[in-house]
Amino acid sequence: MEPPTGLPSVEDMTTVTASAEPAQATILRQLGVDSAYVLLGFPLALASFVILIAGLALGVGLMVTVIGLPILAGTLYLARGWADIERLRIPAVLHQPRVRPQYRSAETGASAWRRIFVPIADGQSWLDLAHGLGKLVVAVVTFVVTVVWWAGTIGGSLYWAYDWTLPQGDGNEGLNELLGLGDSAGARIGLNSAIGLFFLITLPIVVRGCALLQASFGRTLLTGVAEMRNRITVLEEQKRAAVSAEASALRRLERDIHDGPQQRLVRLAMDISRAQHQLATDPDAARRTLDEALTQTRDTLAELRALSRGIAPPILVDRGLPSALAALAGRGLIPVELTVDPELGTPVGRLDPAVENAAYFVVAEALTNVAKHSRATECWLTVTRADRKLSIAVVDDGEGGAHLSKGHGLAGIADRVRATGGTLTVISPAGGPTEVRAELPC
Template identity: 45%
Template structure:
């Protein structure tokens, strides 16, 4: 069912047939490889990279255009010949993929932008030979690769021309004083300075060309940045935007699945705790009250003792229900916010808990997730850590709510499958949050969670 929903999502995003795409895990690993923008570069390094990217764009775009145009023309022209035209089109599709792959590498390494690799459609195990062979022609990304090979020649020519022109103006103007003497001049030779009225002297000509070179050098970073950005924008839209969209939808599906698993696990745990605790106590309370009713007539003193025991059972049941309610968002969290709810929770712990919290309005889903982090962490401390104190900190940092819970216990806490911390990680994944646990043997232990506020 999970893979079917993922297939449906990808089908909506890219017109894939249902059941013909990889699973969520495969797509997450193969399509969205870790991609990060280039780190901050010096101004000189940035100019060099932009210039290299813009200048080499035409070197890649020209053969890509020629190969794809020739392949499409030959393929469509030979469609009437059984099988030949389709084979040519399939080969052209793979060639376009190769050019697109090189461009994505250039985007990442030279243009300094994120360029995720898309997950191309693969033949399903049950496909016949012909259908499997024609798989590239059924892939939307292949058609986008073709379109890029056709369109990119225009932006590449523009980017390369601008880059060459600005570098030529800069270097030529700044060195004109040296090579000007080697220019052959006839009796009617007219310099640029003379044409615009600055005189016919050699010094006027050198001064004008040097001024042009200085202006070109000053504007070179802007010019090559604009040229590179123009070509990179077209490449990124056609070669990467669909992969980013599908990846975002896959991550949303994963987050929703994680939230559902976390809620189901919490519900089962709550049902088990209620069955094993308060329910058994309430059954015993009913039995004690029934026995006290029968004892009232014959042995009032024994009846009073039974009623006292029933009152004790009532108080213990209330305390146990109060402890279980910490696993459910309390009304105090809704009414007065996260900081007040966490402080109230900390005040009921068996060990001293110091809370540092920023009392500011937060999104409800972030507050609920953070509350569960603190509740689960304090529960584990009380059950397993043998700690003498704990510290809770809630702060907002760069659009994320950061929750840390520290204790001085014996350590050894792990995020094991089926345990409380694993359920907490699933719950955080449902809101795109993260969980980190540092708990070496001997302590101390730190549980750190980040929850996005956006």
């Protein structure tokens, strides 16, 4: 029997319960992770502070002698070790991948003194030292707050279980009496249980805040500079890839124009000039020459249209990526089975123009390589969108052996994908099949 309208069915109630349980489990798991991170952070911070402050004071104090520099370098290496421990602990709290900066290293065959000066001249080593010394202040505050909230939660929530063991009537007024609730056992248990409930409800939020404060402090000093450098490196690589892709496209366009329309236009001019001379002496020959010129004109227009599609296909701008890819698949020399996420064809699901252009040219170049080099009889093109990524898969049943070496067609695809911040994977064993998979951020 169907449930009445407006009331949840058994399946709906089961679904809600099943979805609520993982959420509760996630909160409890994160509470345990955050609590362990904060509570363990205090002894680690205390130990690192004692060791590093002693090494720093000894190294600076003996700087006037030769011994001070090795001690200072050793202290910086110790700070690096404490920093690596913290970098291992941070991802569990911030849910971010572990990032370790690239430290300076001495070149092969460097002298002992050269190796000593390497950590001293490394800015990240001093940031590690600053973290090892400054973390104690943050660790003390977060440790105290976490311990107080856990104590309030446990003590208040379980007050009913041990109230009878506490001495009463010793002349001291409890909080319940100061608030005018009376001195009965029910008033004491009710007030302390309410306080415990408050601590219990706010415990995940407070502990999470303490963990984030401590982890963010560590991330700023230990990985912030490294992430900035990595980001700069990625942006530089994307810029180089974009320049390389555009340069390759311009060279290919110049070559195609030179080998195709330009040669046809030269011949067209020669045919028209010859027809002019033939008009007076041989009208039939002039008519045949003009017919050939008209054929050359049609062929030239067809090649120009093909080249214009490679520059900026109007169908991509007007009707979106699915229609543009369907047109590409329809013009292919090899049968292409096309599967596109239908959401991409809706106005709401349309991607950024830069992503659509990159996806279009990636597919166009991939299909061109399939037609020219794979010796395939069939091809499958799949385009899906999930997790803020556009996935493109081009699979053919050809002979395989494709690779990303410079000078091959796939190198141009790799440059375009890298320019958008995406990734390109080519799986092409000898004998096939070949799979070219690109992921573009959207």
